[in-house]
Amino acid sequence: MDSSLESDDSTVDPSYIELEHSMKQEIDSQHFEDASSYHSNLPKAFCKSEVGSPCSSMLTAVSSNVFEKMPLIFNGNYFKVVKRIGDTDHQKKARGILAQCNFCATTKIIKGSLNITSNFIQHLKKRHRIKYEEYLKEKNDIGKSQRPMVVDRTSNSFNEKSTISEFDENILTFVIENTLPLSIVESPSFMALFRGTGLVTCTKKQMMNMLDTKYYGMMTRLSDTLTSVPYVCTTLNVWLCKRKYIFGYTCHWIDGTNYSRKSAALRFQSFGAEGAFENIRDALHRTNSAFGLGDDKIISTITDNDDNVVDAFKEFGLQDFYEFSDEDEQDLCEDDKAKILPDLSNIFQRYPPHHKCVIHDLFSLATTDFIDLLKLNSSLHQLHQISFKRCTEIWSKCTTPEKSEMAKTFVPFSLILPTSTDWYSMFDSIRCLLNNKDKLYNLCFFLETSNFTYAEIEYLEEYCRLMEPIAEAFKFLQIESQMLYGYFLPTLVTIKVKFDKLDLGSFKYLTELGLQMGNKLFERFQNFFEIREECIDAVVASVSCPIIKLKFVKALSQIAPNVSVEQIQSHFIDYAKEFRRDAETVNQQDSFQGSSTVHNFFDFGQCSNVSVKQEIDPLLHIRREFNRYLSDEDNSLSSLDRYPVVKNVFIKYNTTLPSYASVRRLFAYSGVTSSRRNLKMSSRHFERLVIMKANDVCF
Template identity: 30%
Template sequence: MERSRLAFDHWMHKHYFTFRDTIGRNITVQCNLCLPKINILSTARDSTSNLKKHLERKHSVACRRRIRDAPNVEAPSSDGPSVLENQMAESSEAKEDMIDPTTIYHQTSQSRLNTLVFNFIVEDVQPISILEQPGFRKLIEALSRGNKVMCRNTFITRLEVASNKMKGELKAKLDKVQTLCTTADVWSVQDRSYFGMTCHWLEDNLERKSAALACTRIPISYTCETIIAKIQETHSSYNIESKVQATVTDNGNNFVKAFKEFSSEDDQEVEQSRFEDLGSILCDGEMGGDFFLSYFLPPHQRCASQTLNSIASKDLADAVSKGQAGKLHSSAVEKCAAIWHKTQSSTEAADAIESIAKMHFTVPCLNQWSSEYYAINKLMSLTDSQLNQLSEVLGVPHFTPDETAYLTEYTDVFKPVAFALELLHGEEKCFLGIVIPTLLTLKRKLEEKAANTRLFSKVIDSTVKAIDSRFKQVFESSDARLATATMPQFRLWWLPEDERESLRAQLITEVLQVDQGTEETETNGGPVHEDEFFSYGPGSSSNKGGKREVAEEVWLYLQGTNKDLKCLNEFPGVKKVFIKFNTTLPSSAPVQELFSNGSNIVTPKGHHLSDEHFERVLLLRYNSKITTALE
């Protein structure tokens, strides 16, 4: 029989097969969709029913896709859809997910959808009210092919579960940490006040890790006793009271007063000792709760970046205003402010500025000296013709030559202050040990500027005195000095010659103590071998890590010139001391970052979160990088 009379030759789906042979009243074909597997099929010469069934069972989705994506494929006849097409259309919708694994990713199970929506709200700080928005519900239900968006109660339940998981993982991590520091602050917004706390530690590879511990609602008119209670409560809830090297805060009166009255720091004034009957104290309540709170309060570290900012925005600014160029400073900064105001209030003015200056101007932040400094520095980077053109376009007074010269000298003289503020505001690569060298370098650079300045010699003198006064506690702090000495970048090079030997001896003592502390930790709770009990003979525990070996390690470290932190791996004892003292941050910026995340949640519209749920959302988001609660 001739090929032209075969039903296969006139079949619209024959391109899915390759003709192989004619065997009696049947023909054999090879399925192209089954490749690379060789699949030979047989059908009658006058029928294609076997081949239709094969397509329906094995390739219904693939056929539909090819018809859609390849418009040049042979079109069906004008008589209407074939029986095969009708059968494929009806069966494919029911069988599509089961037949073609490539479409599985298009489908989202209800549990997976709940996880994605939950993470979307937490990670992007979305209000819970979005779950009740009709448009959002329609969007998600359409994309997920009919799955439903979780309700508010389901979200709250998942929030509690995720929060408990996050806290459990965080406590497990902190149990393994030997030393950490915390930062604390109070945030007030919309007639509410919140106490926030973060914690920070160094891994063995000297990588800094951070976590949020609390963002708890407190009375709007809080007292220092409230702050003390929250610090103690937060430390206790994570079992870290004995591990906190220091708590870093801003210079607010409540924090300063709280730590001054209740801190257990060694440099606090101690009254003359007298013995009291503890039983009578407990019964009579003479000392009250403060007696116990003071026991857990860690040493206090004031925020170095805020202290330096106070020096720049108060001491430096006062000296400038009272100096010989005080009036010149006021008039010049007023003209700068007029430009900033125009930029903020008019988009046309902002566009004009960008076209003239080829840069974007931002309005300085209130009470942030460095923000104002960089804004002035941007203006002074323009040429005189650009400044004049800018003033004409904006309709503000022109800068006089004296004002331009004054601001140019101002930005040059106080550039080291702005750079130092940036250094002290860091987190990941900023350690307590950087504070003293930063301040000493800043003083030296300012004193060098004083010899060449025309207008700011007295201002520089006042600024240097303010640095000595406000940072006196840091310069005298044993912790800060040891933190600096264990940084390879500085070692003892920053110290006068006559003070180096004393600090070297302190470092040796600290290395001995941390080594002993490690040995005690490793042996506590375990059986002690007889050889470990006696400390005689070579190789005994008393000779390991002895003072001679420690002194040699410290000497080798101090003689080195490698400034990379990784070199501390060659000096394990010094590295432990580095971790102990440089765990402390010089800035309280991380807790302010926590509050900035919270400001996106607390809005006038709100989402009616309880204080407890608000805290959980905020902590989950902040801690998402170190826990698996959102996975």
């Protein structure tokens, strides 16, 4: 994607001028929504603040006449536009084009669009590396030539004569990090904090302008970053809050230089119930277009909209503590719900692979599957319900600050309270109680709750021993900063191995259920264990992780006998074919090149023309590199630098995340969503506060 919309002073071909003119006419005839800050003309084209409203003076300063500009890559120096295409609705929306490369020896026509230029950029990167670097330098020079946005205290708008003070920067950071209403800067109590200091706080209008400037700058930098990223994974979810749907969308990739995980929030927007499906689909399309996230770049999109997490927790016996409410849906009949609840799976019929959150399947194993097995034994199920009721009574009494502080003074340990719909936090909270079981009697007496019986304590201890392998895996897989998709299949194998190591004979209550949980694990993840076609990318991702390689295969073959080392190696070689050129290039660089003196010295007469014909394996270079990689005892990620094909496979197939937790955290970042009506903040500025808070670390 080309995030720069500037054109230079060089002469351009007539097709460029004609296309630019038609583009301007097309844009002038359209009406854009408030969400057009993600307009398909890329992040620097964020210049509509309201539906049909003119650009503000600030945005004009950012990019005057931006709709009349074309992406830099079409300025005539790199590609010549041949034809406009609009055979499909997508091509019409994205302004599809055919363009000819100026550097290919033969006529090379590439299909793409004005909005998503990644096809053209990738062509330069792969075929004309020097020209690609020239393009990046030219784009970078244009970006540096832009003058920064500044604050003019006298006009509530931005000009280029003054700079944003460090004081105002700090206030804006304070507002963003705490997701506060912008109007707080005009609050008498807030202004009183600086009385007598000589510091003057800015107005709400000025704060809005500074927020917009920061936002556009951040999005431009993010757009430039994503341009150079070969593969991304996105996570998407939708929440119902106060009879509005909130659409969250995040993006994740692997840094090819240090192999670190990078993430960014792209969208956080609310919609009314009517037309929710269409609005979400359009928002997804606009966002992907704005950031150049085409089908060739998005490896997968992770969502979850199947299992009802709340119902699972109610079945678990925790409703007394969480007090789930149906306030948002109580006025909707079932027919109305069917019309407005978006089916996310349908959205992805025209988009890259849609993956269900695999960690959610672990959640279902630990809750739904466990309870289903428990219900087969009524007395055991009753013991479970009573034991968890004792826990929830304690937790509910400690939710108030007064009780919580008094409990700390009465018992010498701090309680861990579970988080709603987070199974691991519930498990950790129970383990906290059991680690201090000798003090539970005093705690229950103080809180005036029923005390635990010996049988209930025994049951909870067995429950924690049985579920600990799942809990540890659950926690490990949600460490997003170091998580790779290649860790998921080995994690499943680890859970099964730990289940098999449990001394179930020492269990009093859960012996039989422990055996059944191992079977449930295999049933729920059978596609992964048996490496069926839809899960081959998971095993390829695992093998490309230096710390994993083929270490898990022996244990996996004991779970699924049809799996073999040869089968997995074959899958890897097959997936590595697309990077064959990298292996051949390295092989040529490593081969010995004799000097001209040595070459000219030898003379064998006509015999020198004799050659031996042999069949050469076209994948020989890949096999050799793969074998060297497997033999390398270095398990660090940096070792991938020595194996370019394995490195490319690693980056592509480990980009996917096993969890959509990041987009759930995006909702948590808002902090004040449920009370936004009290903040007197527009949806647009609220979205920007949340996005900037989520992206602060990276951008």
